[in-house]
Amino acid sequence: MTTTAPPTFPAPALDRLPELTRALAACAATHDRDAELPLRDFELVHEAGLLTATVAARHGGPQAGLADTVRILRALGAGDPAVALVTAMTLFTHAAEARTPSWPAGPLGELLTESARRPVLVNALRVEPDLGSPVRGGLPATTARRAPDGGWRLTGRKIYSTGAYLLDWLLVWAVTDEDRPRVGSFLVRAGSPGLAVEPVWDHLGLRASRSDDVLFTDVPVPADHVAGLSHPGVDGGRDPVGGVWNSLGLAALYLGVADAARDWLLGFLHERTPSALGAPLATLARFQSAVGEIEVALAGANRLVAALAAAVDAGEPGAADEAGGAKVLATRAAIDAVQQAVALVGNHGLARRNPLERHLRNVLCARVHTPQDDSVLLTAGRTALDRSRPVA
CATH class of the missing domain: 1.20.140.10 (Butyryl-CoA Dehydrogenase, subunit A, domain 3)
Structure with missing residues (x-):
């Protein structure tokens, strides 16, 4: 692990946290009752510069470290934990890319360009009905097979997919159908053909997080939209x-x-x-x-x-x-x-x-x-x- 401290996150953005907490808290009860989150909440987080807080310095971002991220998530959690949880998944994704670049240049450029002008939400979808959480071992049932155009076709189901209906990018953990299978994250854009969000989330808590199921039926994934594809290891593919x-x-x-x-x-x-x-x-x-x-x-x-x-x-x-x-x-x-x-x-x-x-x-x-x-x-x-x- 690096011994170099990350860049200091801009103090004015952190100074706005109490104000943002109050704004989110004002609507949290309604979102909990309705079990949904409007995009406006994430526009507030984005306008405060927090949704891109962990974007790498080499890409022009502030590259907030874990200490600043912890402070941000505590404040958002006090306002509306559903907003905080969806935000956390996006922050963790940018932080992982800052530490260890894995996204291909094309989709990464799209992600960063769009994130600069509007809230772009990202999450890694890993949990499945039979496998559960991969942290305890095992390979996904979600399968990627080669397509005639050199890309991939993705088929499977992910459960507990936080913020599913709001996500712009889905990092889908899947295994290839090759003779010697590999596992990795297939980068899927929202609205791709064959992608469907099934609104099954009916939970005691964090109701507005909409951690619904996502179904992939022969979803096309371009050849350059794959990150970290490698032969399975003993760590279940986790960072x-x-x-x-x-x-x-x-x-x-x-x-x-x-x-x-x-x-x-x-x-x-x-x-x-x-x-x-x-x-x-x-x-x-x-x-x-x-x-x-x-x-x-x-x-x-x-x-x-x-x-x-x-x-x-x-x-x-x-x-x-x-x-x-x-x-x-x-x-x-x-x-x-x-x-x-x-x-x-x-x-x-x-x-x-x-x-x-x-x-x-x-x-x-x-x-x-x-x-x-x-x-x-x-x-x-x-x-x-x-x-x-x-x-x-």
Whole structure:
């Protein structure tokens, strides 16, 4: 990993984060109820310069590092985590290209040119009905076969495809039908013949993310629209550094959700004045102590994620190896904080007229993202036991 710190992201853009958080939060309840995201939300993110924050410096972009990306995603997560999650997928894609160029010149030029003038959303589609997440091993059922024109024809189904109906580019992980199969990402433009989004997303949380199924039926892919095509390896085709960004970036996103829940709780405790008490709940020691527990847990988790992201940017030895554990700690802190807030206010916390109920549903989604807790803890446990094994 490089030991050179990335360029500093422009401070004025980061200074606008509170304003953007408020703008997204104003519409989040409507988007959750309707289970859809209008393009206007991403226009706001794009206008703030954040949707292209991780574009490589060699392409004229700011090439924000992981520390700045974590800060961005925490703020967006506090506003609308569905917008934040779709944005995260685009930021991670640009960051991967900045680290390790893999996109062919033609489609990369199209992506960068379009991204400069409007919001262009990108996501890597990897999860399948039978395979599940490829991080646990296996090859995709989605198949690319050679076409007479030298290109490819893509057939298969991807599930949990975040932002599916809004995506401009789909990076489809597939295996070739060659005698010696190869795997890679096939770059598919939205609207390609044979591509269909099936609106099956009906989820408890992050409803507006529209993580629908995408069906590919003999979809044409030009010969120069393939990235990272190689023979299968033992890592399932995943970028290990990308896994670090995923762990810390998404941890920050869900900490943003917990921040929003905490802020609502504080307002409620100041406003709620039971007649028998004659004073706001915020004046009671029991509530003050409970808020203190939430505050300390979130402050520690946020500090952990931010500091580790900065260490990764600086190439600190061993920092990347700690990302999975940090995700476990941070997402548990976020979930616990929101659950404590709900328990503290009782029925008010589960009433749909209040945002705390939505924050609870959204923060629970933190558990499903790769790497999942069981995988992280198994690896950490085995590593510790191997390290402590007696010398024969």
